[in-house]
Structure formats: C-alpha cells, structure tokens
Amino acid sequence: MHDIAFAWPPGQLTADPRLAHNGISKTYARQVFENLVDIDPVTAQLRPWLASAWSRPDPLTVELTIAPCGRFSDGVRLTADLVRNSFCDIMTDLAGSTPLPSAVAALTGLSAVESRGETVVFRFERHNAAFLHSLAGVNLAVSKPSAGDMRLGTGAWVPVDAGCLANGRDRLQFYAGYDGLADVRAGATGGFLTAEIHNPGISYGLCPNVSRGALADPRIRRALSLLIDRERLRPILQSCGYSGASSVLTPTALHHLDCSAQLRHDPATARWLLDAAGAEGLRFEVVFNSSFSPIDAELLAAVADQWGDHGIELAVCDVDFGELRSRQQTGAYDFRFFYYTAIDPDALRYQFAVDQRNAMCRTERDHLDDLLDAQLHCADPTERRKLVHDIQRRIIHDGLWLPIGNVRTVVSHRPDSVSRLALDAEGLARFTHL
The missing domain is CATH 3.10.105.10 (Dipeptide-binding Protein; Domain 3)
Structure with missing residues (x-):
C-alpha cells in the first residue's frame, strides 16, 4: 500500500459532503463522493459525471439520466431511486441547520424529486437558474447513509480511519500542519510540482x-x-x-x-x-x-x-x-x-x-x-x-x-509520490490518476 500524506494547515475535517465548508473538508469529500455533473475548470461548461445527460423541458423541471456504471463503496449499484433519496436526505436531514448549509441554499424552490426508470426529475416551484451549476458542487454530491452518521459515496476512495482514505492501492492521509515529509501540500513548495486555479x-x-x-x-x-x-x-x-x-x-x-x-x-x-x-x-x-x-x-x-x-x-x-x-x-x-x-x-x-x-x-x-x-x-x-x-x-x-x-489556489505535490494532480472548478485537488 502506497502512503500519501496531505498536509493542510486548517483542521476541522468534516466527512459529510453536505456540510463540508472548508478546503480540507471539501477536498476530502471530493475523493469519496461524486456528482451528477461536473464543470470544466477552464471553460466553465457542464460535462457528464454520474449523469450521462440532462435537460430542462421547462423552466420548472430538470431531468437527468443516470449512467449505468456507478456503484457505492459497499457494492450497491447507483440507481435513480438512490439519487432521489440522496437529495431527499438533504432536504430532510439539514432542514433548520444553522448556519445555513450551501446544499440547502442550492435547492431553493425545489418542491419534489422523482425517479422514473433511470431518470431523476427535479421539480421546482420557481425557476432556479443556478441549479445545474450547483449540482457540480461537492455539497450536492450523491451519497447514501451507512452505519452511524457515515455516508457512502461512489468515488474511488473509501474512508478507512479518521482523516484517512484508501483506494485499494494507495492510502491518502489528511492532517493539519506543515510537516516537511508531506507528499501534497496547500500552497507552493520548492521542488514540488504544482496545480493551480484562479478561484x-x-x-x-x-x-x-x-x-x-x-x-x-x-x-x-x-x-x-x-x-x-x-x-x-x-x-x-x-x-x-x-x-x-x-x-x-x-x-x-x-x-x-x-x-x-x-x-x-x-x-x-x-x-x-x-x-x-x-x-x-x-x-x-x-x-x-x-x-x-x-x-x-x-x-x-x-x-x-x-x-x-x-x-x-x-x-x-x-x-x-x-x-x-x-x-x-x-x-x-x-x-x-x-x-x-x-x-x-x-x-x-x-x-x-x-x-x-x-x-x-x-x-x-x-x-x-x-x-x-x-x-x-x-x-x-x-x-x-x-x-x-x-x-x-x-x-x-x-x-x-x-x-x-x-484568490489563487495552489496545491503542490512531490513528483515521485504523486506524478499528476488536478484542481477542479472549486479549487479542490483530485487524485483520479492513482
């Protein structure tokens, strides 16, 4: 098992993607949870992810077709029903939360979520112009409940310990600090490769x-x-x-x-x-x-x-x-x-x-x-x-x-440990090549 240490100064790691609010929590959640759509960080255009296609048949309706290949980390196949449940959980579990989670704000005007075959239908009382872009944010990533307060995702990485993820070949350990032995760090580091984005x-x-x-x-x-x-x-x-x-x-x-x-x-x-x-x-x-x-x-x-x-x-x-x-x-x-x-x-x-x-x-x-x-x-x-x-x-x-x-976000990585790393439109590191 290849160990990768990710040093990020702010602590307070939140494992629930719906409540992740700081950089380390969102980066952690991004490895575990995937979204219905993605955003190209250069062009800002939407692209498929867990959904293979989407449309707005009218201003109050958004329909997305779920791709057939998704599976949660427990082996359960991703279906339109489970996607519907994920969004219903946001509206139920986070109702009344303070401070207001961005996941709740992103669903403003949503009146119902339905599943129809492999299609998920979002119905709104009023048009939500930001909704499709919001669907790409980590706070609206698809998840399902597990034992305790844990939620499972469809990403390649799975939690194995506090602040530690594994994908079967590698372990990714998040921790607060500036340890000189870290393989990945927030900010630029001499001798490291960097990925960056103007936020x-x-x-x-x-x-x-x-x-x-x-x-x-x-x-x-x-x-x-x-x-x-x-x-x-x-x-x-x-x-x-x-x-x-x-x-x-x-x-x-x-x-x-x-x-x-x-x-x-x-x-x-x-x-x-x-x-x-x-x-x-x-x-x-x-x-x-x-x-x-x-x-x-x-x-x-x-x-x-x-x-x-x-x-x-x-x-x-x-x-x-x-x-x-x-x-x-x-x-x-x-x-x-x-x-x-x-x-x-x-x-x-x-x-x-x-x-x-x-x-x-x-x-x-x-x-x-x-x-x-x-x-x-x-x-x-x-x-x-x-x-x-x-x-x-x-x-x-x-x-x-x-x-x-x-702000410009920079993440540096040791080339002999992580040969390639990319930042998405939220400035979050993705280890998709490991």
Whole structure:
C-alpha cells in the first residue's frame, strides 16, 4: 500500500459532503463522493459525471439520466431511486441547520424529486437558474447513509480511519500542519510540482457588520472603501499570485462586472462622506483566521495603515477556528475577511441575502434581496447577467463589500509520490490518476 500524506494547515475535517465548508473538508469529500455533473475548470461548461445527460423541458423541471456504471463503496449499484433519496436526505436531514448549509441554499424552490426508470426529475416551484451549476458542487454530491452518521459515496476512495482514505492501492492521509515529509501540500513548495486555479466566486474582501455602530451608515462604509488605495496593495497580492479585486465577484466567476471605477482611491470624496455622517474617532475590528491565506495578515495590516493615515483605527484580530465560527454565528465582529469559491453568481445570494447566510448582518429585507432573488429565478440568461451586474454595482455603492483581492489556489505535490494532480472548478485537488 502506497502512503500519501496531505498536509493542510486548517483542521476541522468534516466527512459529510453536505456540510463540508472548508478546503480540507471539501477536498476530502471530493475523493469519496461524486456528482451528477461536473464543470470544466477552464471553460466553465457542464460535462457528464454520474449523469450521462440532462435537460430542462421547462423552466420548472430538470431531468437527468443516470449512467449505468456507478456503484457505492459497499457494492450497491447507483440507481435513480438512490439519487432521489440522496437529495431527499438533504432536504430532510439539514432542514433548520444553522448556519445555513450551501446544499440547502442550492435547492431553493425545489418542491419534489422523482425517479422514473433511470431518470431523476427535479421539480421546482420557481425557476432556479443556478441549479445545474450547483449540482457540480461537492455539497450536492450523491451519497447514501451507512452505519452511524457515515455516508457512502461512489468515488474511488473509501474512508478507512479518521482523516484517512484508501483506494485499494494507495492510502491518502489528511492532517493539519506543515510537516516537511508531506507528499501534497496547500500552497507552493520548492521542488514540488504544482496545480493551480484562479478561484471563481466572491473576491477576498472586508465584509462589514451593518448592524453595529457606525457601520450602519452607508456613507461611512462607502468612505472606508474609497480610502483603500488598492494599487498599493498589489505587490502584497502578487507575492502569492493573487490579483487586485475589481468587483464583488472574481473575473473567473460567471457574470463578473469590472467595477474598478467604483473602487478608485478617492480620499476627498471619502472625507466629504465622513463629514456628512458626522463621523469622528472611528475604531473597528476585523476578525479572520490566518490559515486561509499566506498574506491575509499582511494585507489587513496594510489596510489598517491606510485607514490610520485618516484617523481611523482598524484592529486586526487573528482568531482560532472556534472563536471565528462563534463570532460569525453571533455577529460579534465589525468586519470579517473572507472569500468564497463558487462558479455561479448565486453565491452572492447565499452569502449576503437576509434569509440566507446574511454575512453582513443586515436587519431587514430591502431591494438588494429582491435583486438577489430575481437573478436566481430569471430564466433569460441575458437578463440574469444584467441583474447580477446590478447587484455588484449596488453592493459596492452601498459599501456592503470592500473587495481586496482575487484568490489563487495552489496545491503542490512531490513528483515521485504523486506524478499528476488536478484542481477542479472549486479549487479542490483530485487524485483520479492513482
């Protein structure tokens, strides 16, 4: 048995694909569980996986034909009935879960799942424009229950121990840390081969809690964005292959809009907005965990210096996972600093809508929520694109997201242990050649 050690700094491995939310959990789940469809990471086009074909006979119906070759790790053949059960389990098991799982958000509007021969039929109360792209995400991977809380997948790898997978020839061990003996690592490593992807989704940025103090005033939020000189941040970003953000969505996400003009460095306008708001003695805190990126602490320190030049204090608070999760759930922060990888712009609704994750802690529904709902339910691709563009403009105008950079995921691997490795559209490593 060939052992492969995969070192990934953030811990908190979650084995259930439906609840996997961090990089190591999603990468682990990706080896065990497969999806109905896949996405080409270069072209963003859908391609077959467990389903051999799919169609939308009408805006409220999606039909997928299940390929005959799939089997779960216990030898049970994959059928349309079992696919139906997998999705019914999501709607039943995760109902009421907090924070809201992306698997639940992706099924917005779903009223029924049916099996008809080897075809699975998804019926919606309202059109879900993101659904087919969502089907490719690891959180909607096909699974079935097993003993205890375990779920089985149809992938080549099978769990054999805590954080350890096997495929009959190789063992893949996930663990937290930077052990020099690791065969695969997050990030670039000298002498290793690398796979990389410029992440689609929401850019790396500052997310304000608009329910707290001065951040409730959109003039102050907008001023804070205008006080960021993003050009001066570029060398820090480029040091690990990131680029400067030009919008809420990254350039590799569907329907990205270049909003560089809105993100200009404009201290004069910022000062006018702060004076109009009567803002004095502003002090904020940003919470983050430095394991997610090698440069986030440096970036935030640079932003703090820039705001400090204008008498605004930003305390940079690097917290552990437990505290970060607690603060996210309770809203105990002024700013969070994060990014989110997803090919479809419905990621905006999932993270920002009042009735979804609501990362901004908005207190009541407004026109932004109407736009976020409208883009999901819009069946016309051209009109949906316009809606997503309007959403990005509005979020930046109202200071609801302060974009900083576009993330690049890099995974390095020792060539004598893992000769080839690829990253998918979610930035997840795939060991399909072993």
